[in-house]
Amino acid sequence: MTAGGPWTGDNRDHNDACHTRWSVSLNRSTTQRDYLDEWYDAQCGACRYWIALNGQLGQDYGACTNPASSFDGRVRFEHDGCAQFVGREDGSFG
Template sequence: MEPGGLWADGKGEGEGDVHERWLQLLNRSTGDPGYRDEWFDEQCGGCRFWIALSGELGLDWGACARAGSPFDGRVRFEHDGCERFVARADGAFG
């Protein structure tokens, strides 16, 4: 890793660059014309299998831990989603 790069505690530079780069990988963008209304209630941040990252990136990003999801083991934006969504029992988000 380059000196001054990202660290697990979020202290470092480049979080904004990472955020913008990862946004290009969305499965469901809320800005797309084909975005379905029901998907607003099925976003990654409300899924019981979404694990938030630490630091600044953890405010918007987490890892998917849903077996059978095409995103299992991958970092996802909290407002993204997939067909393997399962709501958290407590109804929390993020």
């Protein structure tokens, strides 16, 4: 971190600590045994309501802006998901 400069969010130790803290709140982990195949195509990073954060954290995390989702207003991992998924018209991810 640069003293006196604007916070850019690009600090590896800080970002790793965030990932560790935030990953405990995953709704659907791709490593869980009961992860359904159809969830691979319905991950947050492909939802029209998922907006990536800036900086390095934005490579994996974004905010849910879906008013129908219980995760509205929360930071979500791009590979997480929920029942309120709405795919992007252009099929993009992230």
